[in-house]
Amino acid sequence: MSQIPTKAKRGRRAARGFFEKTLGHLTETLEHTLFAEEIARQDGMLQSLDPRAKLLGALALLIAISLSHSLLVIAALYILTLPLAAASRVPMGYYIKRVWVFMPFFTGIIALPALFSPFTPGEPLLTLIDLTSPRVYLAITVPGVVTAAFLLLRVGSSVSVAVLLMLTTRWVTLLKALRTLRLPQAFVLILGITYRYIYVLLHAANNMFIARRSRVMRRMSGAENRRWLAASIGTLFTKSYALSDDVYLAMQSRGFRGDSHVMGNLEWRRADWLWLTGSLVIATAALWVGR
Amino acid sequence: MKIDTEKSTVIFEAERVSFAYNNHQVALQDASLTVRAGERLAILGTNGCGKSTLLKILDGLYFPTSGTLRAFGEPMTEEVLLDGARAYAFRRRVGLVFQDPDVQLFSPTVWDEVTFAPLHLGLPHPEVIERAEWAMSLLDIQKLRDRVPHRLSGGEKKKVALASVLSLRPEVWLLDEPTASLDPRSQSRLLDFIWELEREGNTVITATNDLAILEEVADRVIIFSEDHQIVGEGSPQEVLSNYELLAKCNLIHEHRHKHGEIEHEHPHAHRYTHEHKHEK
Numbered sequence: 387m388s389q390i391p392t393k394a395k396r397g398r399r400a401a402r403g404f405f406e407k408t409l410g411h412l413t414e415t416l417e418h419t420l421f422a423e424e425i426a427r428q429d430g431m432l433q434s435l436d437p438r439a440k441l442l443g444a445l446a447l448l449i450a451i452s453l454s455h456s457l458l459v460i461a462a463l464y465i466l467t468l469p470l471a472a473a474s475r476v477p478m479g480y481y482i483k484r485v486w487v488f489m490p491f492f493t494g495i496i497a498l499p500a501l502f503s504p505f506t507p508g509e510p511l512l513t514l515i516d517l518t519s520p521r522v523y524l525a526i527t528v529p530g531v532v533t534a535a536f537l538l539l540r541v542g543s544s545v546s547v548a549v550l551l552m553l554t555t556r557w558v559t560l561l562k563a564l565r566t567l568r569l570p571q572a573f574v575l576i577l578g579i580t581y582r583y584i585y586v587l588l589h590a591a592n593n594m595f596i597a598r599r600s601r602v603m604r605r606m607s608g609a610e611n612r613r614w615l616a617a618s619i620g621t622l623f624t625k626s627y628a629l630s631d632d633v634y635l636a637m638q639s640r641g642f643r644g645d646s647h648v649m650g651n652l653e654w655r656r657a658d659w660l661w662l663t664g665s666l667v668i669a670t671a672a673l674w675v676g677r
Numbered sequence: 678m679k680i681d682t683e684k685s686t687v688i689f690e691a692e693r694v695s696f697a698y699n700n701h702q703v704a705l706q707d708a709s710l711t712v713r714a715g716e717r718l719a720i721l722g723t724n725g726c727g728k729s730t731l732l733k734i735l736d737g738l739y740f741p742t743s744g745t746l747r748a749f750g751e752p753m754t755e756e757v758l759l760d761g762a763r764a765y766a767f768r769r770r771v772g773l774v775f776q777d778p779d780v781q782l783f784s785p786t787v788w789d790e791v792t793f794a795p796l797h798l799g800l801p802h803p804e805v806i807e808r809a810e811w812a813m814s815l816l817d818i819q820k821l822r823d824r825v826p827h828r829l830s831g832g833e834k835k836k837v838a839l840a841s842v843l844s845l846r847p848e849v850w851l852l853d854e855p856t857a858s859l860d861p862r863s864q865s866r867l868l869d870f871i872w873e874l875e876r877e878g879n880t881v882i883t884a885t886n887d888l889a890i891l892e893e894v895a896d897r898v899i900i901f902s903e904d905h906q907i908v909g910e911g912s913p914q915e916v917l918s919n920y921e922l923l924a925k926c927n928l929i930h931e932h933r934h935k936h937g938e939i940e941h942e943h944p945h946a947h948r949y950t951h952e953h954k955h956e957k
Contacts, residue, residue: 427823636773642793
């Protein structure tokens, strides 16, 4: 099984600040998942499909998740992705945790106000404050909980489908699929370049933190840290700009003219048709049941 | 195969070529040079003197802000390289190995990296595979095929960078600081590789500030001053014995050291060995 979910073994390091730690973990995760393409190169069910079939199938499921008016249907669509992940050798704990552990920090914050009566009035589920004079009333309402649940479940399920597609498809073939599906070349090119530069940028940022740590003798104050961070963002931008320029030149030097080529022609097989038909049937059924 | 470079065809002909980044930061000034097929040329100079810029101009990645450049008898302009057929023809003949392999290695795997050039230059897939296999076996990197380039060691990265150009089978090689940050063993293997390229009749242009490799990579050397101009030319032996010129270009320095009880000072180049006499 893949080694992706395990944390990289390392020796003791000097204490690192919040930004440095976050950046370090982000780099580690991206390196293991996106750049190494370790899962995408394994012999699994989704890996064996044509990227165009996968892309269209995922798109159909995303539309069904976004437009369905039933929590149960959305939950069912999410649960459907679990056996798919297992059959594609995506480590289950990793797949579930990656989406749902971080969900409260991002979508949860957005969904939070919707729980309360001032934003979503209705039948109270839990009354928090109820004063008659002055009149102050705050409660978590039933419609509020339903609205928040819809948001969380829709985002969580959509992200899961997208993560599954990304983890099981090699980036170059995904770009090729996007091109053959008539997406504008400029759009695909920007995607491709962005993917390459994220890595360069993250490493440059990590190295800046390490270089700084090697020259700092005392604990820095919050204001000093913020000043340094602001200056570093500017430096990093300049550095990454110069580097990206060089990477582009290196690509041009070896024949790149804006179009991405990849070995092996994409080929529709029976399994791809079956997958696409299955996805479309499930998405249509989900939309009809959850209308 | 030894080629009489005096009689061979002209590959590059630069006449008073200047280049400035953002139209004001001068990187190259009035550089004129002719490179013939089969020649081994070194461009010598300190960091920032314009060597890399010149290589990028020769590779059609930058275009002179003034002056003219002809490659294979044709003017090298932006318009020429916008024409797909002419651009492909040029790129198939000229390969540039960048100084920093991290810049050059942008594909997800070593295999993708080595197949990138022949694939993007429109070669049929069976030929792409054949060329990539050949390049990888020549550099002995078959075992790295499915590895992620950015996780390789410095020496391995350099080999992959070379293989990624080798699969093109260019007749002109532009090498930017090829031995930079390589361990001694990788350096000597790389020098063997460059020697092999030359033996097969390729044109090899090497930009370097490493005096130790000069005799091994070049038959002719042009020297850049720190103000981005060509200030000298000659055989490696002539250049290496011209201390005044090397000192002027900041390539050697006065060095004080001790030999037993004797302490003295003399011009010093960082070559592997050097000989000098002691005056008592």
